[in-house]
Amino acid sequence: MGRHVLVYDAPNVDMTLSNIIDGKPTPKERPDLAVLGDWLVDRADEHDDVEACVFINVAPHVAGPLRGWVLWLLEQGYRVFAKPKYGDSDVDDDMIDHLWARYEAGDLAEVYVASNDARAFVDPLTTLANRDVTVNVLGFSEYAGGLSTQPELTFIDLEAIEDLFEAPLPRVTLEGLPEQGRWFEPTGVLGRR
Numbered sequence: 001m002g003r004h005v006l007v008y009d010a011p012n013v014d015m016t017l018s019n020i021i022d023g024k025p026t027p028k029e030r031p032d033l034a035v036l037g038d039w040l041v042d043r044a045d046e047h048d049d050v051e052a053c054v055f056i057n058v059a060p061h062v063a064g065p066l067r068g069w070v071l072w073l074l075e076q077g078y079r080v081f082a083k084p085k086y087g088d089s090d091v092d093d094d095m096i097d098h099l100w101a102r103y104e105a106g107d108l109a110e111v112y113v114a115s116n117d118a119r120a121f122v123d124p125l126t127t128l129a130n131r132d133v134t135v136n137v138l139g140f141s142e143y144a145g146g147l148s149t150q151p152e153l154t155f156i157d158l159e160a161i162e163d164l165f166e167a168p169l170p171r172v173t174l175e176g177l178p179e180q181g182r183w184f185e186p187t188g189v190l191g192r193r
Contacts, residue, residue: 002109004044005102006052007095008033008078009115013158016116016143020169022187031164034076039161040112048109053079053098055091060084092120103128114138114158118145126152142173 017025037052044050054073058066070080081098083091095113102108111128115121116139129135129152136154137147138161148155158164159171170187 001045001047001049001107003049003051003102003105003107004040004110004112005099005108006036006040006050006112006114007098008036008052008054009091009095009113009117010054010056011091012115012117013139016140017169019143020140020171028166029169031158031161032166033073033078035164036114036161037076037078039164044110049107051079051102052077053081053095055081055095056083057085057089057091058082090120092117096121096124099124099128103131103133108133110134110136112136112138112156116140116143116145116147118147122146122150122153126150129153140171142171 013031014025017029021029033054040052041050056066056070066082070082073080081091081094083089083094092115095115099108099111099113102111108128111125111133113121113125113135115137121137122145125135125137125147134154135152136156137144138156138158139147140159141148141155141157144155147153159169
């Protein structure tokens with residue numbers, strides 16, 4: 001029996017989705033966190049404690065619109081850490097602090113970090129892995145840098161989680177191509193100068 005903890009870096013995942021779709025993600029293009037919660041619970045043993053946390057940075061102009069999403073997350077069983085967004089403020093250190101607090105509690109068996117921010121997470125997650133904690137990173141391989149290649153970490157592409165997205169994302173990834181090949185469709189108009 002052990003504790004399984006998910007920390008979900010909402011600003012980073014949303015920013016990465018913006019890069020993938022070349023625009024602001026809509027609810028249809030964002031991952032379904034109810035599906036992610038089910039997936040997380042299914043991966044744990046029945047006697048494990050499972051905790052899922054979403055970390056958000058809240059700019060004053062989005063506080064109202066985000067309230068409904070936060071209430072929905074709470075109803076889904078997620079804990080939510082919300083921090084005001086000022087300048088370059090971020091939630092990365094808060095996520096790491098939370099993981100270390102769970103580690104210090106003594107029963108941390110497995111962590112899942114949903115982020116593509118290799119700069120913030122490679123070192124602390126590698127340290128956790130070297131202390132006998134199973135560390136999984138959930139992200140997009142083409143944006144995750146060292147998080148997707150670090151030998152101590154298990155990388156899981158978010159799109160590989162069944163039903164997490166309503167429709168396939170328009171990604172240009174050359175890893176894992178099917179043997180028969182794959183077409184990539186143009187995003188611009190031919191001959192336009």
